[in-house]
Amino acid sequence: MEQKEVQNLINILEESYKAIFKKDVKTIRELSNKTIHSSTIAQDYYSISTAVILYSLSKIFERDYNKYKGWNEFYKNVKFFFKRSIQSLKKQDFKEYKKNIKRIILSINKLDKKLKIYIKDVIENSKVNKASRIYEHGVSIGQTAELLGIDEWELMNYVGETGISDVKYAKTMNAKERLIYARRIFNE
Numbered sequence: 001m002e003q004k005e006v007q008n009l010i011n012i013l014e015e016s017y018k019a020i021f022k023k024d025v026k027t028i029r030e031l032s033n034k035t036i037h038s039s040t041i042a043q044d045y046y047s048i049s050t051a052v053i054l055y056s057l058s059k060i061f062e063r064d065y066n067k068y069k070g071w072n073e074f075y076k077n078v079k080f081f082f083k084r085s086i087q088s089l090k091k092q093d094f095k096e097y098k099k100n101i102k103r104i105i106l107s108i109n110k111l112d113k114k115l116k117i118y119i120k121d122v123i124e125n126s127k128v129n130k131a132s133r134i135y136e137h138g139v140s141i142g143q144t145a146e147l148l149g150i151d152e153w154e155l156m157n158y159v160g161e162t163g164i165s166d167v168k169y170a171k172t173m174n175a176k177e178r179l180i181y182a183r184r185i186f187n188e
Helices: 002-023 025-042 046-064 071-090 094-108 113-136 141-148 154-161 175-187
Strands: none
Touching: 002 025, 002 046, 002 071, 025 046, 025 175, 046 094
């Protein structure tokens, strides 16, 4: 992993750590999306797994789960292992970083059964959602599925349902261009 990518991931994790403390869903989701851009370039496990975890956390924090049994321990573990993940990346200890990311996911298994089932679904759906965004950035279905450890057919099904595969390129217009375009449509 190149130093520039490591520093970018450290920055994202540090911002995420602050957002997790505030339970700031919007920032966590934005950071997940930002991480996807890096992961499509590097196509590495570290960025992709971070994006999936951040997206999962944003979905979890969207709902009021702090009333569930095991929530406090889960929340404490997430903060603790995020902090350790940052420290391990700063030391360029990728093996330790990977362990800490896995520990975040494993801490989910200690939650209340009802919540645990939901969160496992969230993580699986997060993988598919983020995989579709990676695919949208030009990485093949096969590579994307392999990077995230998901089934290619599941990914293809999701991509087909969302219409991502139909988009040639995503180009937005500024307000002036939209106005000119709208006038052309309605004048003809």
